[in-house]
Amino acid sequence: SQTIHQWPATLVQPVGSPLSLECTVEGTSNPNLYWYRQAAGRGLQLLFYSVGIGQISSEVPQNLSASRPQDRQFILSSKKLLLSDSGFYLCAWSRAGSNTIYFGEGSWLTVV
Amino acid sequence: GESVGLHLPTLSVQEGDNSIINCAYSNSASDYFIWYKQESGKGPQFIIDIRSNMDKRQGQRVTVLLNKTVKHLSLQIAATQPGDSAVYFCAEKYSGTYKYIFGTGTRLKVLA
Numbered sequence: 001s002q003t004i005h006q007w008p009a010t011l012v013q014p015v016g017s018p019l020s021l022e023c024t025v026e027g028t029s030n031p032n033l034y035w036y037r038q039a040a041g042r043g044l045q046l047l048f049y050s051v052g053i054g055q056i057s058s059e060v061p062q063n064l065s066a067s068r069p070q071d072r073q074f075i076l077s078s079k080k081l082l083l084s085d086s087g088f089y090l091c092a093w094s095r096a097g098s099n100t101i102y103f104g105e106g107s108w109l110t111v112v
Numbered sequence: 113g114e115s116v117g118l119h120l121p122t123l124s125v126q127e128g129d130n131s132i133i134n135c136a137y138s139n140s141a142s143d144y145f146i147w148y149k150q151e152s153g154k155g156p157q158f159i160i161d162i163r164s165n166m167d168k169r170q171g172q173r174v175t176v177l178l179n180k181t182v183k184h185l186s187l188q189i190a191a192t193q194p195g196d197s198a199v200y201f202c203a204e205k206y207s208g209t210y211k212y213i214f215g216t217g218t219r220l221k222v223l224a
Contacts, residue, residue, distance in 0.1 A: 006155075032210060043201065043214035044156075051210075059211075090155050099144040099205055101212065103155035 002027035006091045006104035013111055019064075019078040021107050023091030026072065033074040034092040034101065035066055044090065050074060051096070086111045120199060122219040131189040133218045135202035140183060142204035142213075147176055147187045150199045150217070159187070159200075164207075189220075197222045 006023045013019060025031050032051050036044040046059045048066035056066050063082050067075045074091060091104040125131045137145065143164045148156035162169045162176045162185075169176050175188040185202050201217035 034210075043216045044203075044212075046211065049210050100146065100158060100161055101203075102158055103148075106153075106155045108153075 004093055004104040006107055010108045013081050016080045019081050021076040021089055023074045024072055025093045030096050031093040035076045036090040038088040081111045083111050120217050120219045124221045125192045126223050129192055131192045133187045133200050135185040135215050137183050137204040141207045143207040144205040145185055146203045148201055192222050194222045
């Protein structure tokens with residue numbers, strides 16, 4: 001069966017520090033991968049999605065970037081965090097050609 | 113961590129009763145819909161999906177109804193249990209894209 005792992009689960013970082021959130025998917029090949037952010041009382045906002053290694057599409061211009069160095073690895077990064085980057089970040093995957101998205105457990109980021 | 117559902121509409125249901133959670137979607141061209149359940153501090157969990165060429169789909173204790181005329185989606189949970197307490201939200205997928213739009217959610221509280 002397929003599983004998705006996301007870490008760290010919680011993170012407290014000072015303003016201006018870098019960020020790296022990692023996500024890996026097991027049990028499938030060539031998945032579509034996604035990074036979402038969920039703010040309190042609001043719907044999920046798509047940040048990035050990837051259909052293959054090195055292929056990243058950005059949905060929202062922002063202080064964040066994403067990379068896909070391996071088929072089942074997706075990384076969310078920032079060089080300098082802002083207070084407004086605080087939130088709940090979710091990695092997700094879907095099979096190529098399938099519509100259903102499955103989410104990881106999420107990472108709580110607090111920028112102080 | 114911070115709650116992602118601080119000011120959501122809330123549906124309170126007596127244990128054993130049926131629950132109906134509603135969602136209005138925005139795009140008449142959306143071709144696929146998903147219901148998710150999200151417990152506090154966790155990632156969204158897939159419940160059930162439906163394609164736009166269907167108007168009803170049943171799972172285990174759950175039924176999704178799609179009314180394309182009024183762009184309305186509902187999730188019915190039969191014999192609601194305490195473990196059903198969570199935030200539920202719908203997602204619509206724009207036809208021909210990877211883009212999903214997520215609702216803000218409804219908090220379901222099951223009363224013992």
